[in-house]
Amino acid sequence: MPRAGLDTSAVIAAGAALADEVGLAGLTMGLLADRLGVRPPSLYKHVGSLHELRHGISVQAKREFAHRLARESVGRSGPDAVRAFADSYRQWAREHPGRYAATAPAPADGDEEDRRASEEALQVLLDVLAGFGLTDARVVDSARALRSALHGFVTLEGAGGFGMPRDVTRSFHFLIDTLIAGFQADPPDHASEG
Amino acid sequence: MPRAGLDTSAVIAAGAALADEVGLAGLTMGLLADRLGVRPPSLYKHVGSLHELRHGISVQAKREFAHRLARESVGRSGPDAVRAFADSYRQWAREHPGRYAATAPAPADGDEEDRRASEEALQVLLDVLAGFGLTDARVVDSARALRSALHGFVTLEGAGGFGMPRDVTRSFHFLIDTLIAGFQADPPDHASEG
DNA sequence: GCTTCTGGCTATTCGCATTAGCTTATAGCT
């Protein structure tokens, strides 16, 4: 009987692909084993548990996502960079719903690898905002605002939450343009307080 | 042996409370049965399945949420109403993480009860935006923007996603104020196109 | 060609959702 020739990263990659098809919650060891032409217990030679598999997918997905975002927003700045960033964010989330869901959890304390991967993505976001000449506090506010808006939008869109008859992409651009205007506005009195 | 005296709504209410404690994903029939002083199979006299229990919690949570939002934003209009709405949205989500997570799924086709509950919440949002004098298309854009921003923010906040040393409430208000400014801005050329 | 290491397998355990079928508390009727 020939072997399947798996290793940890192959299992994680297949898991990520499967999660995109069946949803992160629908990902099971049995299903993944089927997909890889192997029996479920065999997977435990490569990943310690389903939990660990999910975590591996999460870290891997964060890296992929960060690279994709960086690639598509590089060479632009200001509003242009934010629009490119936002569009590729939404695009990637739609193409990879399972991976995207996996990127949600924040790293656990002491998990250096995860922290680094999350940092990578955060850095792209901060780079995109660099062209606005904001104070430190406002950079944080703006990063949180953009990330919240993007995460909320793609999550609701993916859940079928936008039922009204209005083009969703147009609403997306309204949201992004509104935030951009906020980044460009004069800082309010309380911007530097906290 | 005296009976527990349960009924469907008592089970759902206890399930919602438990979900707030252990997370929606951590809610199990066994745990809920313990909480109610009953054996797991007994719950099936009141709810058809764990799935159905979750759905019941979802619909119930949507109603509660809508009422809370309505109560706290009534009697205000314009920016004031949006701020009250946003603050009570965030507050409720923090107080009821399990219920909040349950409100995420959109109603399935043909589920009238769920549709009505979701509609209630949507109506409050639309009422809050009514004071801005927006075109129909812009009302939809604005509703989606506000909902996305709120959902994204409270989800990330709940997941521990805001690690940087900057007061989170301040960032929240920056986000909301930015959106309000967008609702008040002159409609861009493309606002009525789609 | 032989040994060692390691990937994969079968058999098994455990937890949790769910079903079957029994028992009896309780509501409603007389």
Add this chain to the structure above:
DNA sequence: AGCTATAAGCTAATGCGAATAGCCAGAAGC
């Protein structure tokens, strides 16, 4: 008050998915 029907709760059992134990054989290094 007693009688009966309904339905709430129970025990026992099934089934599925994660995870572990221990066996076996393919592949890599000598």
